[in-house]
Amino acid sequence: MNENAADSRRQWILEAYQAHQNRLERYALSLLGDLEAAREVVQETFVQLCRTEREKIDASLAAWLFTVCRNKAFDVRRKERLVLEKRSQAPEPSTEFREPAEIVEQSQSADVVLGLLARLPEKQQEVVRLKFQAGLSYAEIASTTGNSLSNVGYLIHTAIKTMRSRFAQLEADEVRGGAR
Amino acid sequence: MNPRIEEERLTAYLLGEVSEDERREIERALEQSAEVRDELAGLKAFVERLEQGLQAEAG
Numbered sequence: 001m002n003e004n005a006a007d008s009r010r011q012w013i014l015e016a017y018q019a020h021q022n023r024l025e026r027y028a029l030s031l032l033g034d035l036e037a038a039r040e041v042v043q044e045t046f047v048q049l050c051r052t053e054r055e056k057i058d059a060s061l062a063a064w065l066f067t068v069c070r071n072k073a074f075d076v077r078r079k080e081r082l083v084l085e086k087r088s089q090a091p092e093p094s095t096e097f098r099e100p101a102e103i104v105e106q107s108q109s110a111d112v113v114l115g116l117l118a119r120l121p122e123k124q125q126e127v128v129r130l131k132f133q134a135g136l137s138y139a140e141i142a143s144t145t146g147n148s149l150s151n152v153g154y155l156i157h158t159a160i161k162t163m164r165s166r167f168a169q170l171e172a173d174e175v176r177g178g179a180r
Numbered sequence: 181m182n183p184r185i186e187e188e189r190l191t192a193y194l195l196g197e198v199s200e201d202e203r204r205e206i207e208r209a210l211e212q213s214a215e216v217r218d219e220l221a222g223l224k225a226f227v228e229r230l231e232q233g234l235q236a237e238a239g
Contacts, residue, residue, distance in 0.1 A: 113233035
C-alpha cells in the first residue's frame with residue numbers, strides 16, 4: 001500500500017469511527033447491559049474493520065459494523081450465559097401493583113417510553129433500537145439481525161402498536177386516578 | 181383489505197420505507213380519509229416520543 005492509500009484508509013476508518021461509534025455503543029449496551037463490556041465490543045468491532053478490505057464493505061458500512069458488533073456482543077453473552085439466563089428468568093417489571101402516584105410520575109417523565117420498550121420481547125426491542133436509536137433502514141436492520149425485510153417491518157410495526165396501546169392505557173389510568 | 185397490513189404499511193410510510201407506488205397509494209388514502217390521517221398523526225406523535233426517549237437514554 002503506498003502512502004496516499006494508507007492515509008486515505010486511515011481517514012476512512014477515522015470517519016467510520018466518528019460516524020458510528022456512539023450508535024454502536026448504545027446498541028451494544030442494549031444487548032449487554034454493561035457499559036464497559038459494550039465499549040470493549042465496539043473497540044473489537046473497529047479492530048476488525050481495520051483488518052477488513054474497504055472494497056468489500058464500503059457500500060454497506062453501517063450494516064457491516066452493526067452485524068459485527070452484534071455477533072461479538074452475542075459471543076460475550078454466550079460466555080456469560082448462566083448469568084444472563086438468571087437475569088432473563090427474573091419476572092418482568094410490572095406496573096400492576098404500583099401506587100397511582102408512581103405511575104403518574106413515571107408517565108410524566110421522558111422515561112415512560114423506555115419502560116414500555118423494556119416490556120417488549122427482546123427481538124422487538126432490538127429492531128426498535130436499531131431503527132430509532134441507531135437510525136438504520138429496514139434493509140440494514142434485516143442484514144444486521146438476519147431477519148427478512150418483511151419481518152423487520154412486521155416487528156417494528158408490532159412493537160410500536162403494542163407500546164402505543166400500553167401508553168394509552170397508562171394515560172387513561174392516570175386520568176381515572178386524577179379524578180378520584 | 182387486511183387492516184393489519186394497512187397499519188403496517190402506514191408505519192413503513194412514516195419511516196420512509198415504502199416504494200414510490202406505495203407512497204402514492206398511501207398519500208391518496210390520506211387525502212381521502214380523515215381516519216387514516218388521524219392514525220398517521222397518532223403514530224407520528226408516538227414515534228417522536230419514542231425517538232426522544234431513546235435519545236435521552238443515550239445521554
